[in-house]
Amino acid sequence: MSLGIERPASSEPEQGSSIGGSTRFVPGQSHDRITVVNGKVQLGQRLKDLWINRDLLMLLVRTELKVKYKDSALGYAWSMLNPALVLSIYYVVFKIIARNHQPNFAIWLFAGLLVWNLFNGSSLGATSVVVGKAGIVKKVAFPRELLALSVVGVNIVLFAIQVVVLVLAMLLFGITPSWQFVAILPLAMVALLMFTGALSIFLSAVNVYLRDTQHLTEVLLMAWFWGTSIVYTYGQIFLSGDDKHHPSLDWIQYVYLVNPITPIVMTFQRAIYGKTQYSYLSPGQPAGTKPTIYHVLPTWGVGAYAGLLGMVLIVSLGLFMLALIVFGRLEGNFAEEL
């Protein structure tokens, strides 16, 4: 039976838009395009709809910033209170109480926390975002992944502000970054955003069905933080005095290396902190004693770091697609569950 819908035999999914059937008004686009709503998840379509709705994503980010920080300089300064406090606590605990002798320890901390704050803030924020915006989710059709991604977007803005503070601090303390590693920071950033986005999308959907995901995420993220070399150094775990990796790794060290945040944090530290080692002579040693060399990061070249980041990026891309599929599956009943 002819239904009067002409559609090219070749490519049905390309014809219309079908993220949960949300049809977007696209100026200039044919008004004859067909939207298909069914129980299936079409990944290509979801990606396309995300791209079509980038305006909405920007607007959601801007809205959130406006609501939270009232669009004022003081508002944004306020948003820096929390990261500043965290930084000072770790500094006091490790530098002053635990007598860490690493020079410019604050910059080392800052480089790692920069990455962590973006990852942590996005994952935690995104977990509750779909539940928090139930009003829109229940009544308006749009790609709901955007809600999770908008949280990432807000955290990118906060990240940018922290970068400005960091640059000012580096100028103040006269610290030179290592420029050849700064050059691969964009790659690290893309990998970080892809991974963070994937996790955010996944958590935002799961939390609709299991509302304690929020609390679980908090605890897991804390464990994750201590499992990443931010307040301590990679060298403390893996490197012996002569910058060689320990000949045999424990299983726990393999687990450690699976953490995709680790290479990203290490790249940031390598670029910003600029050094892979420092020497330290503890006071009270007899004269003529050679200062001990401490390795904080492996002395690999840019290629090795970039290679690791590339691997993280590829895995993250896969996870992002997977997150979209899982989200698509769970999204079908959001309106009912909320």
Place this chain on the structure above:
Amino acid sequence: MAVAIEVTDISKQFRLYNEKHTSLKERVIHGGKMPFTPFWALRDVNVEINQGETFGILGRNGCGKSTLLKCVAGILKPTTGEIKVRGTLAAMLELGAGFQPDLSGRDNIYLNGSLLGLSRADITKRFDDIVAFAELEDFIDNQVKFYSSGMYVRLGFAVAVNVEPDVLLVDEVLAVGDAAFQRKCLDHVKKFQREGRTIVVVSHGADTIRQNCARAMVMNHGQVITVDEPGEAIRVYLADLLGVGTLEGSESGGIAGNVLHIGAVMVDHSGSGIRGHMNSGEALTITAEVDSLAPVPNGMATIAIHDDENELVFASDPDDPACAIEVPEGGGIVKFFFPDVPLLDGTYSVSVGVRSDTETAIYDWKDQVTKFEVANPGRATGRVRLPLDVSFQLRSTGTTGEVPAVGAEFAPLALPGWEGSPA
């Protein structure tokens, strides 16, 4: 004509849990088991809605009409089946959904417009129209949390209709704002109809459907009962809602829904058979033949008159004891007599029905079965000839017949009975 919305074998299952575990902790404690009863909110729904058509969906609460609308909009995903929508779509399920109270009206227009699928440039282009439509020129930079509820829904409606979609889904939101704004909304819906856009209205108000729709679908328990022209659909809906469905539990349970039938409905007035039309102010008699298989002692005759724009002009009082009729087995003739019809020019349609006095059952309802035409011999215009008496009186007291002097304009207005009273 092309099909705008094609719904094929749509079913939607909801799970009614005896006890719902919304946290991982509870799931683990209960071993991951969550007993549920499947509930089919939609069951094998098939319907085709043509382009440019205004289509109504009628049904009582919980019949699945809103679920269907949400599936078409893509807010819910069907369990099985497929829906194809041709062209752009906007759903008005709740006005102002997604408004951020802390943002200004201006920011909210952008946010809401984007959520409904407009690009930034598009919203900028329509911004002034939206503000003008919502009548919020003076408040557009105020935070939405300070808006009155009327202003809130007006803004929501203004954004939604200015999206100008090919397909508009409306869920009983037309009744917003004051009378003037409602008129404006209806005008906008009519404009959409003229422009050939497809509109799907979900309602449990028969009048909304009758006045706006070309076709209507009646749903019950997630299934399509009928798809028909509005009059017939409303009859089925009323029978379903107030008749068969509720009769089972009522005391008159012995009477089935098809005990009584209304046959021919005739119009009789001074012009019948000669001029074809009646004059304004004359008497009108409407007779309806009623066949009855069993005695109906508690009948209530009802009549409704609609004008040629399908607006309801008159519907009889459901509690009026004068409308009570007692129909013996076999039936008879019901006579409706209007001694003085104050209607002005126009063609009016007549609907008649018989229901039980407790409003639990509609025995039969003939929707707009016959028409009559009214011509107005005078030059008054409008819908109704209101009894009018005009008299003239001078403003000042005591000086009958004289033109009031300059300055007398400020004299106090004469009160009734003032003139004759002693100074």
